[in-house]
Amino acid sequence: MSEKNKYERTLLFSTKDDLYFITYNVMVVLKYLGCNGKKKFRDINKLAFILEFISNKELIWALDKSNENQKDKMLLSKAYSDGLMRVNSVKRVLFTLKGMGLIEFSENNREIWLKENEKTLSFFNGEYFEYEKDNLNMLKSRIKRLNNITVDKFLDSVFSNKGVQSWATF
């Protein structure tokens, strides 16, 4: 590959658009919500939005502030639309991960959980995901039963209640 093409690819690359970005965040959510088979993660549509929160601490802080803060409102609004665009990508990644034997789906495809095997163990080996873990814990303390609630309820509590319109239906 020529230098020029390399340079162009470098410029066009965005970490948040990379499927590995979705991959590691989904794994982190399942792992630190304790979804290991006994406990399961319900409503996979939710994941795309949770991703937004655990990869950006400012968003979690925005949840605590008053509704009048225009800057926070804009941040949340952007998170909603970014999440919405990522919903399908997340699904695609989930089915790939299933195929790789990293996660498991329930029969009706509505619940998922992390499988424990050599690959997943080595993935969580080390302290790579402290930042995400931290954010997830903070979100957990604000949203009860995070693994179990429906996407609509989740969106209500993080967007609608904060004055950000959510319009999509799942």
Added chain:
Amino acid sequence: MGNILIKKVTYIGDNFYYESPEFDSGVNIIEGVNGSGKTTLMNLIYYSLSGDVKNFNKNKNNKEKHKEITSDTNNYVELDIIISGERYLLRRSIGKNFITTSDSSGNLEAFSINRNESPIIFSDWLLNKLNINVLDIFQGNNSFKLNIKDLFRLIYHDQNPDPKKIYKSPDNESFISDSEYVRKLIFQVLLGKGFEKYYSSIGKLKEAENQRSSALSIFKEFEKLSNQLYPNEKDIMNLEFLKNRIKLFKEQLSKLSNARELLKVSRPSESDSAWKQIDKNKSGLINIELDLQQLTDNLNAKRHEQYKYEVYRDGIIKEVTQLKKIIHAHETLDVFKSNSCPFCLNVMDRKKNECYCGCTIDEDTFEKFFFSTDEYWSLLKSRKKSVETADLVIESVLLEKKSLEKEYKALTIKSQELKTSIKNALSKVDRKSIDINKLNEIDDKSLEVKNELQVLNKKLDFEEQLKQYKDTFEIKDAIFKNLDREIKILELKANSDMQSIIKDFNLIYNSLMMATLKKLRSAKIDSESYEPIVDEGVYREASSRVSIRFNYYLSMLKMALNDESVKFPNFLLIDTPQTAGIDTEELKKLISQFNDIDNINYQVILTTGLDLYPATLKNKVRETLTDDDMLLKPIIT
């Protein structure tokens, strides 16, 4: 002297036409039976010279309509005419109120007939050619301009329904147009010499009178206003007094100002240098404060710059950490490979230089959807490099900021020092050395004087304005009085001229009358009204009316022929003077008087009955109209 000479009359319509024979100077006779169109010819001439002929009015309510002409269409009358030696063609369409004129070189002009339609009308054009001034006539509150139509009242000898009247009736009869004043004016303009000047001076006098009275009313209004503004006797001051008063107050003001300066000068000299030092420090302080303001702006800009770079750097740092996690996931999980299908995400065996779909591609430019470990690492490297660059930039911004802050601090200290120094210096200056009480006293007094001065100046302006209005009135009044005097002299002169004219006129008129009426002893005109007096008012024979009027017009012509300065245009239109029952012999005698005129510098167009003219003038008959050969000939198509 101007004169009128008609060469030819033409009438053309869709249904009728008429073309006159060529007329010449001297007498031109048109004979004809009653109703053959003699009067119509006269009227056509009069109409083409802007006269108003009721018979030609197409209006439905007109009961005396001339049937052929009013029912004709596209009809006009054309006059081939010589005015004061220049030949023109005049054309007027029947029913239209404008006349077109064209001269021998073909210059065409159109003039309105009515004065309210145009500033310069046909009458003005014609009078100008005849060398007669267009006079403004004032009667009571009305003013109007003299028209050629008015003068024609002593030129066009029509068939007057009232035989007692000498003048032709005006086209539009009103108490003004037929007043004795206007009649006299017509006589004076046509025969008098100094009268034109007299009448144009009257116009000027009226103008002057208007200006005088408007100047007077402005002056009086202003005076009234002055009395309302300054109702107290003591407030009324004349200009001289006011000026003196203002001068006095001004002097007082300048004395006060001098006294004030003296007080300042008496300040001790050692504090003088202290004040100088304070002033110097003050201006220094102002400069420093300005610099400080500038520095604050620069510092704020720098801080903003630093913030922007830091936000940028933090963004990349976040990306670096995310990239590290991506690499970790790739290395441990190995989910997506550079040969994964971008749709189903399964790994597939893609041939080199071939797309997933099988199409041929250039491997170098083919954009893959997934990266290899090496590519991820080089991405990470470039992101790290970006962080380093951002760090460098931030570092240099910080340095600049630091130097600005240092400068700011130094200036703040300097400013503080100057403030303290000024404060100390001020406390040391002995301010008691100026007599503040005295100064205040002077200032109060000055203010009082200034106020008084303002009031006086206002009054002065007012008085000056009043004087100006008074002066204007006096000038206008003087102009008016002067003109009035001049006019009285002109009037006297014109009157005396008139008396001699009347004397001449009477001589001619008397001899003409004596020659036509055998029983008559004397004939003259009244020196005031210019109306004829025959046998001192005793002669009452009805048929004599024709001679009285005919000879009046003939006398006018003869007067003009005797004296070139007379304005009368040496032209007469005479329509069959037969109505008052004059006998044939008397009529012939009347007409034969033209034989006695030697001078041929005139033109008379005369209509009469068949053979009703002296045999001596047989050669002057230009046209004979009969029942079979009427004036207007039908056009047979």
